[in-house]
Amino acid sequence: MDYDVLIIGAGMSGLAAGIRLAYYDKKVCIIEKHYRVGGLNSFYNLGGHEFDVGLHAMTNYVPKGVKLTPLPKLLRQLKLKREDFALCPQRMSAIKFPGKTLRFDNNLDFFVQEVIDNFPAQADNFQTLLKTVFGYDELNLYTNPISAREVVGSIISDPLLVDMVFCPLMFYGNAQEHDMEFGQFVIMFKGIYGEGFARPQAGVRQILDVLVRKYRGCGGELRTRCSVTSIQAANGRVESIVLENGEVLTADKILSSAGYVETMRLLSDYDPTGIEDKAGQLSMVEFITVLDKQPAEMGHETTIIFYNNSDRFDYRKPDDLVNVSSGVICCPNNFQYENSLPEGMIRITNLANFDLWNRLNEEEYKAQKAARLEASLNEVVKLIPDFRDSIVFTDVFTPKTIRRFTGHINGAVYGTPNKTKMGTTRLENLFICGTDQGFLGIVGAMLSGISMANLHILQKV
Amino acid sequence: MTKQEIRSVLMEIVAQIIPDEDLTNLKGDIPIREQVELDSMDFLDIIMELRKRYGIEVPEDDYKQLATIDSSVAYLEPRMRKL
Numbered sequence: 197m198d199y200d201v202l203i204i205g206a207g208m209s210g211l212a213a214g215i216r217l218a219y220y221d222k223k224v225c226i227i228e229k230h231y232r233v234g235g236l237n238s239f240y241n242l243g244g245h246e247f248d249v250g251l252h253a254m255t256n257y258v259p260k261g262v263k264l265t266p267l268p269k270l271l272r273q274l275k276l277k278r279e280d281f282a283l284c285p286q287r288m289s290a291i292k293f294p295g296k297t298l299r300f301d302n303n304l305d306f307f308v309q310e311v312i313d314n315f316p317a318q319a320d321n322f323q324t325l326l327k328t329v330f331g332y333d334e335l336n337l338y339t340n341p342i343s344a345r346e347v348v349g350s351i352i353s354d355p356l357l358v359d360m361v362f363c364p365l366m367f368y369g370n371a372q373e374h375d376m377e378f379g380q381f382v383i384m385f386k387g388i389y390g391e392g393f394a395r396p397q398a399g400v401r402q403i404l405d406v407l408v409r410k411y412r413g414c415g416g417e418l419r420t421r422c423s424v425t426s427i428q429a430a431n432g433r434v435e436s437i438v439l440e441n442g443e444v445l446t447a448d449k450i451l452s453s454a455g456y457v458e459t460m461r462l463l464s465d466y467d468p469t470g471i472e473d474k475a476g477q478l479s480m481v482e483f484i485t486v487l488d489k490q491p492a493e494m495g496h497e498t499t500i501i502f503y504n505n506s507d508r509f510d511y512r513k514p515d516d517l518v519n520v521s522s523g524v525i526c527c528p529n530n531f532q533y534e535n536s537l538p539e540g541m542i543r544i545t546n547l548a549n550f551d552l553w554n555r556l557n558e559e560e561y562k563a564q565k566a567a568r569l570e571a572s573l574n575e576v577v578k579l580i581p582d583f584r585d586s587i588v589f590t591d592v593f594t595p596k597t598i599r600r601f602t603g604h605i606n607g608a609v610y611g612t613p614n615k616t617k618m619g620t621t622r623l624e625n626l627f628i629c630g631t632d633q634g635f636l637g638i639v640g641a642m643l644s645g646i647s648m649a650n651l652h653i654l655q656k657v
Numbered sequence: 658m659t660k661q662e663i664r665s666v667l668m669e670i671v672a673q674i675i676p677d678e679d680l681t682n683l684k685g686d687i688p689i690r691e692q693v694e695l696d697s698m699d700f701l702d703i704i705m706e707l708r709k710r711y712g713i714e715v716p717e718d719d720y721k722q723l724a725t726i727d728s729s730v731a732y733l734e735p736r737m738r739k740l
Binding site for chain 1: 674675677694696698699701702705708709717
Protein backbone atom coordinates (compact mmCIF):
# COMPACT_ATOMS: atom_id res chain seq x y z
CA MET A 197 0.00 0.00 0.00
CA ASP A 198 1.23 3.48 -0.86
CA TYR A 199 -0.81 5.12 1.88
CA ASP A 200 -2.93 4.33 4.91
CA VAL A 201 -5.50 6.86 3.73
CA LEU A 202 -6.07 8.78 0.51
CA ILE A 203 -8.31 11.82 0.75
CA ILE A 204 -9.99 13.20 -2.35
CA GLY A 205 -10.34 16.98 -2.19
CA ALA A 206 -8.49 19.60 -0.15
CA GLY A 207 -11.52 21.58 0.97
CA MET A 208 -12.33 22.28 4.59
CA SER A 209 -13.43 18.71 5.32
CA GLY A 210 -10.57 16.98 3.52
CA LEU A 211 -7.98 19.16 5.22
CA ALA A 212 -9.53 18.67 8.65
CA ALA A 213 -9.68 14.89 8.17
CA GLY A 214 -6.10 14.99 6.93
CA ILE A 215 -4.87 16.81 10.03
CA ARG A 216 -6.50 14.24 12.34
CA LEU A 217 -5.04 11.31 10.46
CA ALA A 218 -1.57 12.75 9.93
CA TYR A 219 -1.37 13.88 13.56
CA TYR A 220 -2.04 10.32 14.65
CA ASP A 221 0.72 8.99 12.41
CA LYS A 222 -1.30 7.71 9.49
CA LYS A 223 0.40 7.96 6.15
CA VAL A 224 -1.99 10.31 4.38
CA CYS A 225 -2.15 11.99 1.01
CA ILE A 226 -4.74 14.57 -0.05
CA ILE A 227 -5.38 14.80 -3.77
CA GLU A 228 -6.66 18.15 -5.00
CA LYS A 229 -7.71 18.85 -8.56
CA HIS A 230 -6.96 22.57 -8.46
CA TYR A 231 -3.71 24.34 -7.79
CA ARG A 232 -5.26 26.05 -4.81
CA VAL A 233 -6.89 24.39 -1.81
CA GLY A 234 -10.33 25.22 -0.41
CA GLY A 235 -12.82 23.89 -2.95
CA LEU A 236 -15.99 25.93 -2.52
CA ASN A 237 -14.31 28.12 0.07
CA SER A 238 -11.30 29.62 -1.56
CA PHE A 239 -9.83 32.88 -2.79
CA TYR A 240 -8.42 34.53 -5.87
CA ASN A 241 -6.90 37.74 -7.17
CA LEU A 242 -8.38 39.61 -10.10
CA GLY A 243 -7.72 43.10 -11.42
CA GLY A 244 -5.50 43.85 -8.44
CA HIS A 245 -8.23 42.97 -5.94
CA GLU A 246 -8.37 40.12 -3.47
CA PHE A 247 -11.55 38.08 -3.39
CA ASP A 248 -12.95 35.30 -1.25
CA VAL A 249 -15.32 32.73 -2.67
CA GLY A 250 -17.76 30.69 -0.66
CA LEU A 251 -17.27 31.88 2.85
CA HIS A 252 -19.09 35.08 3.77
CA ALA A 253 -18.59 34.49 7.43
CA MET A 254 -17.64 31.68 9.68
CA THR A 255 -20.66 30.49 11.65
CA ASN A 256 -20.53 29.04 15.19
CA TYR A 257 -18.49 31.92 16.60
CA VAL A 258 -18.35 31.86 20.39
CA PRO A 259 -16.34 34.12 22.69
CA LYS A 260 -13.33 32.80 24.55
CA GLY A 261 -14.26 30.53 27.45
CA VAL A 262 -17.39 29.01 25.90
CA LYS A 263 -16.88 25.26 25.62
CA LEU A 264 -18.53 22.23 24.04
CA THR A 265 -19.92 24.07 21.06
CA PRO A 266 -18.69 23.12 17.56
CA LEU A 267 -15.93 25.74 17.23
CA PRO A 268 -14.01 24.89 20.43
CA LYS A 269 -14.59 21.19 19.72
CA LEU A 270 -13.06 21.65 16.32
CA LEU A 271 -10.07 23.56 17.67
CA ARG A 272 -9.39 20.84 20.23
CA GLN A 273 -9.66 18.13 17.63
CA LEU A 274 -7.33 19.88 15.21
CA LYS A 275 -4.89 20.85 17.98
CA LEU A 276 -5.26 24.48 17.02
CA LYS A 277 -5.40 27.52 19.20
CA ARG A 278 -8.33 29.88 19.15
CA GLU A 279 -6.02 32.68 18.01
CA ASP A 280 -4.97 30.72 14.92
CA PHE A 281 -8.12 31.64 13.00
CA ALA A 282 -7.96 35.26 14.20
CA LEU A 283 -11.75 35.54 14.10
CA CYS A 284 -13.35 38.97 14.36
CA PRO A 285 -17.03 38.94 15.34
CA GLN A 286 -19.72 40.53 13.18
CA ARG A 287 -21.38 43.86 13.93
CA MET A 288 -25.04 43.17 13.23
CA SER A 289 -26.97 41.15 10.69
CA ALA A 290 -30.60 41.22 9.65
CA ILE A 291 -33.40 39.30 7.99
CA LYS A 292 -35.49 41.65 5.86
CA PHE A 293 -38.87 40.62 4.52
CA PRO A 294 -41.68 42.88 3.27
CA GLY A 295 -42.73 45.00 6.23
CA LYS A 296 -40.60 43.16 8.81
CA THR A 297 -36.97 43.19 9.87
CA LEU A 298 -35.39 40.90 12.44
CA ARG A 299 -31.88 41.83 13.48
CA PHE A 300 -29.42 39.47 15.10
CA ASP A 301 -25.90 39.64 16.44
CA ASN A 302 -23.81 37.05 18.25
CA ASN A 303 -26.05 37.09 21.29
CA LEU A 304 -29.11 34.85 21.12
CA ASP A 305 -31.04 36.91 23.70
CA PHE A 306 -30.97 39.90 21.37
CA PHE A 307 -32.48 37.87 18.53
CA VAL A 308 -35.14 36.41 20.82
CA GLN A 309 -36.11 39.95 21.86
CA GLU A 310 -36.31 41.01 18.20
CA VAL A 311 -38.68 38.12 17.51
CA ILE A 312 -40.82 38.97 20.53
CA ASP A 313 -40.97 42.68 19.60
CA ASN A 314 -41.89 41.95 15.98
CA PHE A 315 -44.12 38.93 16.52
CA PRO A 316 -45.57 39.38 20.02
CA ALA A 317 -48.26 36.75 19.41
CA GLN A 318 -45.52 34.18 18.70
CA ALA A 319 -43.45 34.86 21.84
CA ASP A 320 -44.39 31.64 23.64
CA ASN A 321 -44.20 29.57 20.48
CA PHE A 322 -40.72 30.87 19.79
CA GLN A 323 -39.61 29.83 23.28
CA THR A 324 -41.00 26.37 22.54
CA LEU A 325 -39.00 26.30 19.30
CA LEU A 326 -35.83 27.23 21.20
CA LYS A 327 -36.41 24.39 23.65
CA THR A 328 -36.93 21.95 20.80
CA VAL A 329 -33.82 23.14 18.96
CA PHE A 330 -31.52 23.19 21.96
CA GLY A 331 -32.82 19.86 23.21
CA TYR A 332 -32.08 18.12 19.92
CA ASP A 333 -28.94 16.06 19.40
CA GLU A 334 -28.14 17.10 15.84
CA LEU A 335 -24.74 15.43 15.76
CA ASN A 336 -26.18 12.00 16.44
CA LEU A 337 -25.43 9.99 13.32
CA TYR A 338 -28.20 7.49 13.98
CA THR A 339 -31.35 9.63 13.89
CA ASN A 340 -33.83 9.43 11.01
CA PRO A 341 -34.40 12.52 8.87
CA ILE A 342 -37.49 14.57 9.68
CA SER A 343 -38.94 17.64 7.95
CA ALA A 344 -37.96 20.94 9.57
CA ARG A 345 -40.96 22.63 7.92
CA GLU A 346 -43.23 20.17 9.72
CA VAL A 347 -41.52 20.55 13.09
CA VAL A 348 -41.25 24.34 12.97
CA GLY A 349 -44.69 24.77 11.35
CA SER A 350 -46.27 22.79 14.18
CA ILE A 351 -44.75 25.17 16.74
CA ILE A 352 -44.81 28.62 15.05
CA SER A 353 -48.22 29.52 13.62
CA ASP A 354 -47.20 32.66 11.68
CA PRO A 355 -45.86 31.60 8.26
CA LEU A 356 -43.97 34.90 7.88
CA LEU A 357 -41.92 34.22 11.01
CA VAL A 358 -41.33 30.64 9.88
CA ASP A 359 -39.96 31.86 6.54
CA MET A 360 -37.84 34.54 8.17
CA VAL A 361 -36.27 32.05 10.57
CA PHE A 362 -35.57 29.60 7.73
CA CYS A 363 -34.12 32.15 5.29
CA PRO A 364 -30.52 32.52 6.62
CA LEU A 365 -30.33 28.84 7.57
CA MET A 366 -31.26 27.80 4.05
CA PHE A 367 -29.00 30.23 2.22
CA TYR A 368 -26.03 29.19 4.36
CA GLY A 369 -26.31 25.46 4.06
CA ASN A 370 -29.41 23.81 2.70
CA ALA A 371 -29.26 21.46 -0.27
CA GLN A 372 -32.98 20.74 -0.30
CA GLU A 373 -35.63 22.80 -2.06
CA HIS A 374 -38.28 24.45 0.12
CA ASP A 375 -37.77 22.18 3.13
CA MET A 376 -34.78 21.23 5.24
CA GLU A 377 -33.89 18.18 7.27
CA PHE A 378 -34.52 19.05 10.93
CA GLY A 379 -31.05 17.97 12.08
CA GLN A 380 -29.55 20.33 9.50
CA PHE A 381 -31.93 23.05 10.61
CA VAL A 382 -30.73 22.63 14.19
CA ILE A 383 -27.05 22.69 13.16
CA MET A 384 -27.58 25.92 11.24
CA PHE A 385 -29.90 27.47 13.86
CA LYS A 386 -27.36 26.94 16.62
CA GLY A 387 -24.46 28.00 14.41
CA ILE A 388 -26.10 31.23 13.22
CA TYR A 389 -28.57 32.43 15.87
CA GLY A 390 -27.25 30.59 18.91
CA GLU A 391 -23.57 31.29 18.31
CA GLY A 392 -22.87 33.72 15.50
CA PHE A 393 -20.78 35.11 12.68
CA ALA A 394 -17.13 36.02 12.54
CA ARG A 395 -14.47 36.44 9.89
CA PRO A 396 -10.71 36.57 9.97
CA GLN A 397 -9.34 39.92 8.84
CA ALA A 398 -7.55 38.07 6.01
CA GLY A 399 -10.68 36.12 5.08
CA VAL A 400 -10.73 32.50 4.06
CA ARG A 401 -6.97 32.61 3.29
CA GLN A 402 -6.30 32.71 7.00
CA ILE A 403 -8.28 29.56 7.69
CA LEU A 404 -6.88 27.62 4.75
CA ASP A 405 -3.29 28.67 5.51
CA VAL A 406 -3.64 27.47 9.09
CA LEU A 407 -5.12 24.14 8.01
CA VAL A 408 -2.50 23.48 5.33
CA ARG A 409 0.37 24.44 7.61
CA LYS A 410 -0.94 22.20 10.37
CA TYR A 411 -1.51 19.30 7.99
CA ARG A 412 1.96 19.53 6.51
CA GLY A 413 3.46 20.02 9.96
CA CYS A 414 1.96 16.68 10.99
CA GLY A 415 3.63 15.00 8.01
CA GLY A 416 0.63 14.95 5.66
CA GLU A 417 1.22 15.00 1.92
CA LEU A 418 -0.75 17.34 -0.29
CA ARG A 419 -0.83 17.03 -4.06
CA THR A 420 -2.47 19.88 -5.91
CA ARG A 421 -3.24 20.04 -9.66
CA CYS A 422 -3.76 16.34 -9.40
CA SER A 423 -7.08 14.87 -10.30
CA VAL A 424 -8.60 11.44 -9.86
CA THR A 425 -9.91 9.90 -13.06
CA SER A 426 -11.15 6.64 -11.63
CA ILE A 427 -11.52 4.59 -8.49
CA GLN A 428 -10.82 0.95 -9.29
CA ALA A 429 -13.18 -1.30 -7.36
CA ALA A 430 -13.34 -5.08 -7.09
CA ASN A 431 -14.98 -7.46 -4.60
CA GLY A 432 -16.66 -4.67 -2.67
CA ARG A 433 -13.41 -2.80 -2.06
CA VAL A 434 -11.43 0.00 -3.60
CA GLU A 435 -8.27 -1.51 -5.00
CA SER A 436 -6.57 1.57 -6.35
CA ILE A 437 -6.99 5.11 -7.56
CA VAL A 438 -5.97 6.22 -11.01
CA LEU A 439 -4.81 9.78 -11.49
CA GLU A 440 -5.06 11.95 -14.55
CA ASN A 441 -1.33 11.57 -15.23
CA GLY A 442 -1.78 7.80 -15.33
CA GLU A 443 -0.26 7.19 -11.93
CA VAL A 444 -1.91 4.49 -9.82
CA LEU A 445 -2.08 4.88 -6.03
CA THR A 446 -3.15 2.36 -3.45
CA ALA A 447 -4.41 2.97 0.06
CA ASP A 448 -6.01 1.03 2.85
CA LYS A 449 -8.92 3.48 3.03
CA ILE A 450 -10.27 6.27 0.88
CA LEU A 451 -12.08 9.32 2.20
CA SER A 452 -13.78 11.33 -0.51
CA SER A 453 -15.03 14.88 -0.13
CA ALA A 454 -15.90 15.09 -3.83
CA GLY A 455 -19.61 14.59 -3.18
CA TYR A 456 -21.61 11.37 -3.03
CA VAL A 457 -22.82 11.07 -6.63
CA GLU A 458 -19.57 12.60 -7.88
CA THR A 459 -17.55 9.95 -6.03
CA MET A 460 -19.78 7.12 -7.22
CA ARG A 461 -19.29 8.32 -10.80
CA LEU A 462 -15.54 7.75 -10.42
CA LEU A 463 -16.02 4.07 -9.65
CA SER A 464 -14.79 1.67 -12.31
CA ASP A 465 -17.93 -0.43 -11.85
CA TYR A 466 -20.31 2.53 -11.60
CA ASP A 467 -23.98 1.76 -11.99
CA PRO A 468 -26.03 4.98 -12.24
CA THR A 469 -29.33 3.32 -11.29
CA GLY A 470 -30.84 5.08 -8.31
CA ILE A 471 -27.82 7.31 -7.87
CA GLU A 472 -27.92 10.00 -10.57
CA ASP A 473 -31.27 11.40 -9.45
CA LYS A 474 -29.79 12.06 -6.02
CA ALA A 475 -27.66 14.93 -7.39
CA GLY A 476 -28.45 18.33 -5.87
CA GLN A 477 -30.19 21.05 -7.87
CA LEU A 478 -29.64 24.21 -5.90
CA SER A 479 -27.07 26.55 -7.21
CA MET A 480 -26.25 30.20 -6.74
CA VAL A 481 -24.70 33.21 -8.35
CA GLU A 482 -22.60 35.73 -6.55
CA PHE A 483 -22.16 39.32 -7.62
CA ILE A 484 -19.05 40.84 -6.10
CA THR A 485 -18.58 44.58 -6.16
CA VAL A 486 -15.49 46.53 -5.10
CA LEU A 487 -16.27 50.04 -3.89
CA ASP A 488 -14.24 53.24 -3.78
CA LYS A 489 -15.11 53.73 -0.11
CA GLN A 490 -15.93 51.77 3.02
CA PRO A 491 -19.63 50.83 3.04
CA ALA A 492 -19.97 52.32 6.53
CA GLU A 493 -19.16 55.75 5.05
CA MET A 494 -22.36 55.40 3.02
CA GLY A 495 -24.32 54.47 6.09
CA HIS A 496 -24.26 50.72 5.49
CA GLU A 497 -23.08 49.11 8.71
CA THR A 498 -24.87 45.78 8.63
CA THR A 499 -22.68 42.69 8.27
CA ILE A 500 -25.04 40.34 6.45
CA ILE A 501 -28.62 40.85 5.26
CA PHE A 502 -30.81 37.92 4.29
CA TYR A 503 -33.65 39.32 2.27
CA ASN A 504 -36.83 38.40 0.54
CA ASN A 505 -38.78 41.04 -1.42
CA SER A 506 -41.62 38.84 -2.67
CA ASP A 507 -44.83 37.56 -1.06
CA ARG A 508 -43.47 34.15 -0.14
CA PHE A 509 -39.88 33.11 0.39
CA ASP A 510 -39.14 30.61 -2.35
CA TYR A 511 -36.01 28.59 -1.73
CA ARG A 512 -35.87 26.56 -4.91
CA LYS A 513 -34.17 26.32 -8.27
CA PRO A 514 -35.52 29.33 -10.18
CA ASP A 515 -37.18 29.05 -13.60
CA ASP A 516 -35.02 31.95 -14.71
CA LEU A 517 -31.22 32.31 -14.71
CA VAL A 518 -31.34 34.05 -11.35
CA ASN A 519 -33.98 34.80 -8.75
CA VAL A 520 -33.12 38.24 -7.43
CA SER A 521 -36.23 38.51 -5.26
CA SER A 522 -34.40 36.89 -2.37
CA GLY A 523 -30.77 36.54 -1.45
CA VAL A 524 -27.89 37.50 0.79
CA ILE A 525 -26.03 40.81 0.96
CA CYS A 526 -22.69 40.39 2.66
CA CYS A 527 -20.38 43.22 3.52
CA PRO A 528 -16.97 41.76 4.46
CA ASN A 529 -15.94 45.17 5.83
CA ASN A 530 -18.55 45.13 8.56
CA PHE A 531 -16.87 42.86 11.08
CA GLN A 532 -15.15 44.13 14.21
CA TYR A 533 -11.60 44.27 12.86
CA GLU A 534 -8.67 46.02 14.46
CA ASN A 535 -7.92 47.78 11.17
CA SER A 536 -10.44 48.24 8.40
CA LEU A 537 -10.07 46.23 5.20
CA PRO A 538 -8.20 47.98 2.38
CA GLU A 539 -11.23 48.10 0.09
CA GLY A 540 -14.95 48.41 0.42
CA MET A 541 -16.80 45.39 -0.88
CA ILE A 542 -20.37 44.16 -1.15
CA ARG A 543 -21.24 40.64 -2.21
CA ILE A 544 -24.72 39.59 -3.27
CA THR A 545 -25.78 35.95 -3.48
CA ASN A 546 -28.92 34.78 -5.29
CA LEU A 547 -30.38 31.42 -6.24
CA ALA A 548 -29.63 30.42 -9.83
CA ASN A 549 -30.44 27.78 -12.40
CA PHE A 550 -27.45 25.72 -13.53
CA ASP A 551 -29.02 24.32 -16.71
CA LEU A 552 -29.93 27.74 -18.04
CA TRP A 553 -26.47 29.16 -17.40
CA ASN A 554 -24.85 26.08 -18.87
CA ARG A 555 -26.82 26.45 -22.09
CA LEU A 556 -25.54 29.94 -22.90
CA ASN A 557 -22.81 30.45 -25.46
CA GLU A 558 -19.78 32.47 -24.46
CA GLU A 559 -21.14 35.79 -25.65
CA GLU A 560 -24.57 35.30 -24.05
CA TYR A 561 -22.92 34.13 -20.86
CA LYS A 562 -20.93 37.33 -20.61
CA ALA A 563 -23.92 39.50 -21.44
CA GLN A 564 -26.14 37.71 -18.91
CA LYS A 565 -23.58 38.11 -16.17
CA ALA A 566 -23.70 41.87 -16.71
CA ALA A 567 -27.49 42.00 -17.07
CA ARG A 568 -28.15 39.93 -13.95
CA LEU A 569 -25.66 41.94 -11.94
CA GLU A 570 -27.65 45.05 -12.80
CA ALA A 571 -30.96 43.36 -11.93
CA SER A 572 -29.61 42.15 -8.62
CA LEU A 573 -28.21 45.57 -7.75
CA ASN A 574 -31.58 47.19 -8.56
CA GLU A 575 -33.23 44.86 -6.07
CA VAL A 576 -30.63 45.24 -3.36
CA VAL A 577 -30.60 49.05 -3.31
CA LYS A 578 -34.19 48.88 -2.09
CA LEU A 579 -32.71 47.57 1.16
CA ILE A 580 -29.37 49.30 1.63
CA PRO A 581 -27.99 52.73 0.66
CA ASP A 582 -27.54 53.00 -3.10
CA PHE A 583 -23.86 52.20 -3.64
CA ARG A 584 -23.95 51.79 -7.43
CA ASP A 585 -22.02 55.00 -8.13
CA SER A 586 -19.19 53.82 -5.88
CA ILE A 587 -18.54 50.55 -7.70
CA VAL A 588 -15.05 50.43 -9.20
CA PHE A 589 -14.81 46.74 -10.09
CA THR A 590 -17.16 43.79 -10.33
CA ASP A 591 -16.90 40.07 -10.73
CA VAL A 592 -19.61 37.45 -11.04
CA PHE A 593 -19.50 33.78 -10.29
CA THR A 594 -22.21 31.54 -11.66
CA PRO A 595 -23.33 27.93 -11.21
CA LYS A 596 -20.77 27.05 -13.87
CA THR A 597 -18.01 28.55 -11.75
CA ILE A 598 -19.18 26.50 -8.79
CA ARG A 599 -19.10 23.35 -10.85
CA ARG A 600 -15.61 24.14 -12.06
CA PHE A 601 -14.19 24.67 -8.59
CA THR A 602 -16.12 22.09 -6.59
CA GLY A 603 -16.81 19.47 -9.25
CA HIS A 604 -20.40 19.40 -7.95
CA ILE A 605 -22.94 18.20 -10.48
CA ASN A 606 -25.33 21.05 -11.42
CA GLY A 607 -23.05 23.45 -9.56
CA ALA A 608 -25.01 22.37 -6.47
CA VAL A 609 -23.49 24.54 -3.75
CA TYR A 610 -24.52 22.29 -0.88
CA GLY A 611 -24.45 19.00 -2.75
CA THR A 612 -27.16 16.41 -2.63
CA PRO A 613 -30.23 16.75 -0.39
CA ASN A 614 -29.83 13.05 0.51
CA LYS A 615 -27.02 13.15 3.03
CA THR A 616 -24.97 10.09 3.91
CA LYS A 617 -24.64 10.75 7.63
CA MET A 618 -22.64 7.64 8.42
CA GLY A 619 -20.34 8.33 5.48
CA THR A 620 -20.38 4.71 4.33
CA THR A 621 -20.70 3.54 0.73
CA ARG A 622 -21.24 0.13 -0.86
CA LEU A 623 -17.46 -0.28 -0.83
CA GLU A 624 -16.14 -1.25 2.58
CA ASN A 625 -13.08 1.01 2.48
CA LEU A 626 -14.56 4.06 0.74
CA PHE A 627 -16.11 6.79 2.87
CA ILE A 628 -17.75 10.15 2.20
CA CYS A 629 -16.97 13.33 4.12
CA GLY A 630 -17.84 16.99 3.63
CA THR A 631 -21.01 18.51 2.26
CA ASP A 632 -22.67 15.24 1.30
CA GLN A 633 -22.02 13.66 4.68
CA GLY A 634 -24.18 16.35 6.11
CA PHE A 635 -22.57 18.71 8.63
CA LEU A 636 -22.85 22.07 6.94
CA GLY A 637 -21.24 25.45 7.09
CA ILE A 638 -17.49 25.94 7.32
CA VAL A 639 -17.31 24.63 10.86
CA GLY A 640 -19.66 21.80 9.94
CA ALA A 641 -17.52 20.83 6.96
CA MET A 642 -14.44 20.60 9.15
CA LEU A 643 -16.35 18.62 11.79
CA SER A 644 -17.51 16.27 9.07
CA GLY A 645 -13.93 15.50 8.07
CA ILE A 646 -12.99 15.04 11.71
CA SER A 647 -15.96 12.78 12.55
CA MET A 648 -15.49 10.55 9.53
CA ALA A 649 -11.74 10.24 10.14
CA ASN A 650 -12.45 9.34 13.77
CA LEU A 651 -15.31 6.94 13.08
CA HIS A 652 -13.96 5.00 10.13
CA ILE A 653 -10.22 5.19 10.57
CA LEU A 654 -8.86 6.20 13.96
CA GLN A 655 -11.37 4.28 16.06
CA LYS A 656 -10.60 1.08 14.18
CA VAL A 657 -7.70 -0.89 15.57
CA MET B 658 6.47 2.22 34.07
CA THR B 659 5.17 2.31 37.60
CA LYS B 660 1.54 3.03 38.40
CA GLN B 661 2.58 6.47 39.53
CA GLU B 662 4.34 7.16 36.25
CA ILE B 663 1.35 5.91 34.26
CA ARG B 664 -0.89 8.21 36.28
CA SER B 665 1.25 11.24 35.56
CA VAL B 666 1.45 10.35 31.87
CA LEU B 667 -2.36 10.14 31.76
CA MET B 668 -2.74 13.47 33.50
CA GLU B 669 -0.34 15.03 31.05
CA ILE B 670 -2.26 13.59 28.09
CA VAL B 671 -5.60 14.83 29.42
CA ALA B 672 -4.09 18.28 30.02
CA GLN B 673 -2.80 18.34 26.46
CA ILE B 674 -6.15 17.35 24.96
CA ILE B 675 -8.23 19.80 26.96
CA PRO B 676 -5.79 22.66 27.58
CA ASP B 677 -8.53 25.06 28.67
CA GLU B 678 -9.73 22.91 31.59
CA ASP B 679 -8.54 23.19 35.18
CA LEU B 680 -7.38 19.72 36.25
CA THR B 681 -5.95 20.52 39.68
CA ASN B 682 -8.86 18.96 41.56
CA LEU B 683 -9.45 16.02 39.23
CA LYS B 684 -10.36 12.97 41.32
CA GLY B 685 -9.07 9.56 40.32
CA ASP B 686 -12.16 7.55 41.22
CA ILE B 687 -14.83 9.66 39.49
CA PRO B 688 -15.35 9.49 35.69
CA ILE B 689 -13.25 12.18 34.04
CA ARG B 690 -16.22 13.28 31.95
CA GLU B 691 -18.24 14.04 35.08
CA GLN B 692 -15.58 16.41 36.34
CA VAL B 693 -14.40 18.32 33.31
CA GLU B 694 -15.83 19.11 29.92
CA LEU B 695 -14.51 16.27 27.86
CA ASP B 696 -16.69 14.91 25.08
CA SER B 697 -16.50 11.63 23.19
CA MET B 698 -14.20 13.17 20.59
CA ASP B 699 -11.77 14.30 23.29
CA PHE B 700 -12.02 10.90 24.94
CA LEU B 701 -11.02 9.26 21.68
CA ASP B 702 -7.91 11.42 21.72
CA ILE B 703 -6.78 9.91 25.02
CA ILE B 704 -6.82 6.53 23.31
CA MET B 705 -5.13 7.94 20.20
CA GLU B 706 -2.43 9.63 22.23
CA LEU B 707 -1.65 6.34 24.03
CA ARG B 708 -1.29 4.69 20.65
CA LYS B 709 0.85 7.51 19.26
CA ARG B 710 3.18 7.70 22.24
CA TYR B 711 3.43 4.10 23.43
CA GLY B 712 1.97 1.97 20.66
CA ILE B 713 -0.80 0.75 22.96
CA GLU B 714 -3.95 -0.39 21.14
CA VAL B 715 -7.16 -0.08 23.12
CA PRO B 716 -10.02 -1.89 21.35
CA GLU B 717 -13.37 -0.07 21.23
CA ASP B 718 -14.90 -2.63 23.62
CA ASP B 719 -12.42 -1.62 26.30
CA TYR B 720 -13.03 2.14 26.08
CA LYS B 721 -15.30 2.05 29.12
CA GLN B 722 -12.43 0.80 31.26
CA LEU B 723 -10.78 4.17 30.78
CA ALA B 724 -13.60 6.16 32.35
CA THR B 725 -11.69 7.24 35.46
CA ILE B 726 -8.00 7.92 36.00
CA ASP B 727 -7.85 5.05 38.56
CA SER B 728 -9.48 2.51 36.25
CA SER B 729 -7.27 3.67 33.39
CA VAL B 730 -4.14 3.13 35.47
CA ALA B 731 -5.36 -0.37 36.42
CA TYR B 732 -6.14 -1.18 32.77
CA LEU B 733 -2.88 0.20 31.42
CA GLU B 734 -0.48 -1.07 34.09
CA PRO B 735 -0.04 -4.60 32.64
CA ARG B 736 0.29 -3.05 29.18
CA MET B 737 2.81 -0.38 30.16
CA ARG B 738 4.76 -2.21 32.86
CA LYS B 739 7.64 -3.02 30.52
CA LEU B 740 7.90 0.40 28.88
